[in-house]
Amino acid sequence: MPTLLHIDSSPLYDRSVSRELTGAFVAQWKASHPDGKVVDRDLNSTELPPINAAWVGAVYTPEEAQTPEQKKLLALSDSLVAELEQADEYVIGVPMHNFGVPSVLKLWIDQISRVGKTFSYANGTPKGLIIGKKATFIIATGGIYDAQTQMASLNFVEPYLRSLFGFLGLTEATFLTAGGTMALNHGQDRNTFLAPHLQAVQTHAVAAQGGQA
Ligand SMILES: Cc1cc2nc3c(=O)[nH]c(=O)nc-3n(C[C@H](O)[C@H](O)[C@H](O)COP(=O)(O)O)c2cc1C
Numbered sequence: 010m011p012t013l014l015h016i017d018s019s020p021l022y023d024r025s026v027s028r029e030l031t032g033a034f035v036a037q038w039k040a041s042h043p044d045g046k047v048v049d050r051d052l053n054s055t056e057l058p059p060i061n062a063a064w065v066g067a068v069y070t071p072e073e074a075q076t077p078e079q080k081k082l083l084a085l086s087d088s089l090v091a092e093l094e095q096a097d098e099y100v101i102g103v104p105m106h107n108f109g110v111p112s113v114l115k116l117w118i119d120q121i122s123r124v125g126k127t128f129s130y131a132n133g134t135p136k137g138l139i140i141g142k143k144a145t146f147i148i149a150t151g152g153i154y155d156a157q158t159q160m161a162s163l164n165f166v167e168p169y170l171r172s173l174f175g176f177l178g179l180t181e182a183t184f185l186t187a188g189g190t191m192a193l194n195h196g197q198d199r200n201t202f203l204a205p206h207l208q209a210v211q212t213h214a215v216a217a218q219g220g221q222a
Contacts, residue, residue, distance in 0.1 A: 011045045013038050014096035018052040018114040019104040019149070026149035026190045027102035029203065030210050034100045034145060037214035048092055050117075057085075057116035068124060086120040093121060098143045098217075101170075105150040109165045118173060127177050137178020143217065144182045146170055147210065151191040183217070185209055 015035050019025035035047055064086075067079035075083075093099070104111055110118075121127055129136050146167070154164035167184050174182060187206040193199055 011042050011098070012096045013042070013045060013047045014050060014092055014099045015047055016050045016052060016099065016117075017102040018111045018117075019102060020053050020111070020113075021104070022053075025102070025104065026187050026193075026203070026206075027104050027147050030147045030149070030185070030187060030206055031100050031102035033207050033210045034147065034214050037211055038098070038100070038218070041215070041218040048096060050089075050092060052111075052113040052117050055113075055117070057113060057120060059116060060119045086123060089117065089120050090123055090126050093127065093139060093142075096142070098145075100145045100147065103146055103148045103166060103170070105148065105154075105164070105166050108163050110169060122173070122177065135176060137176055139174070139178040142179055142181070144174065144179055145213065145217065146182065146184045148184065148186040149190050150186060150188045153188040154186075155188065183213060185213060 013035065015031060017025075017028050017031055019027050022028060039045065039047065063079075064082050067075060067082045068086075070076075070079055101114075103114060106112070109115075124130065127138050129138060148166055150164070150166070152160060154160045167186070171182065171184070185206070187203075190202070193202055
């Protein structure tokens with residue numbers, strides 16, 4: 010049974026563009042995988058503590074030597090890593106906040122970037138351990154950061170996510186961006202704004218399953 014891990018990180022829920030677009034991806038994925046399972050991980054309703062010295066100490070303690078307290082400290086991280094390992098595919102909604110990823114997404118990344126579990130330095134060189142997965146990142150930005158424009162250098166969302174997930178071993182990643190959502194605050198009709206982005210998500214979701222849009 011194929012599994013899709015669906016992650017959202019916008020605090021805006023019903024008003025969120027990234028949430029609406031990941032929702033459309035999930036709907037298409039379900040249609041293509043009637044026997045599939047979707048795991049929803051809403052980072053705005055998950056308690057994600059910042060990592061601290063005790064957490065780092067636990068991570069670098071060999072599993073067989075970990076105390077019950079250390080195991081408890083790592084329980085959330087273990088379960089979030091397991092979600093990544095158990096899914097075949099990911100769709101991740103990302104609003105741009107202050108030119109980067111939202112804080113809840115960074116807190117999640119800190120929990121899932123685990124030496125020995127999602128990456129290793131076993132031979133002195135980094136090796137990603139998240140292998141054989143497909144990911145779709147759906148980004149929403151208030152401004153427009155198209156490549157070749159002056160604004161592009163201010164976009165730390167896509168380059169960061171490409172680097173981080175590449176480091177963790179992900180080789181099949183698609184980035185779809187809905188840029189210019191601030192137009193919605195200036196009176197642009199939401200359906201008109203969303204239509205081409207919903208179409209792009211639909212086309213990608215169908216193509217990613219080997220079908221035709
Ligand atoms: C706290 C906050 C910070 C933001 N920072 C930026 C920014 O640096 N650049 C930008 O283009 N838009 C910025 N925006 C606008 C969002 O990127 C935009 O509203 C986008 O649609 C968010 O995705 P969402 O609709 O899924 O929440 C910011 C919005 C919020 C709430």
